[in-house]
Amino acid sequence: MSRETRTTPAKAAGAPTKAPAFLFGMGIGGFVDGIVLHQLLQWHHLLSHTESGNTKTVAGLELNTLADGMFHSAMWVLVVAAAALTVRARQQGRLSAAWSFHAGLVLCGWGVFNIVEGLVNHQLLQIHHVRDDLGGPLAWDLGFLAVSVVLAVGGWLLFRGSPTSGQTGASEAG
DSSP, rough: OOOOOOOHHHHHHOOOOOEEEHHHHHHHHHHHIIIIIIIHHHHHHHHTSSSSEEETSHHHHHHHHHHHHHHHHHHHEEEEEEEHHHHHHHTTTOOOOOOOHHHHHHHHHHHHHHHHHHHIIIIISSSSSSSSSSSOOOOHHHHHHHHHHHHHHHHHHHHHTTTTOOOOOOOOOO
């Protein structure tokens, strides 16, 4: 009894590309942060922990509306770049068919975005915190970072377990 190994288009053209799903995750992570935390819950805005971004003044709200809009524009650029890279990868035959490959990298990108955003904006620059509407925001910031690490690590593990990640040593049998 012989065992045949099918060559998928991704294997024929080279390893499947990781960048589109990872960038998509970063963009979606930014959109969720901006839409849910900035707009719907109104826990903070991009510059709400700064003197000029005081959300109790009209000028502060105007500045934060502009900054939040620029932030959303940057997230849109990430999502558009992810879409362009996805199309290119499909044309090159370098798009994995495994959902766990893409879902894992999306979750990983989302988590990495949140980690960078949380460390840079919340801790280093202190331009806002997860909850600027409460005193003592450190617990919320640390919780945000913990959830972000779970997203990044969980996504990476899901990606690594996919049959086309190139990390597992598993082969696709037909």
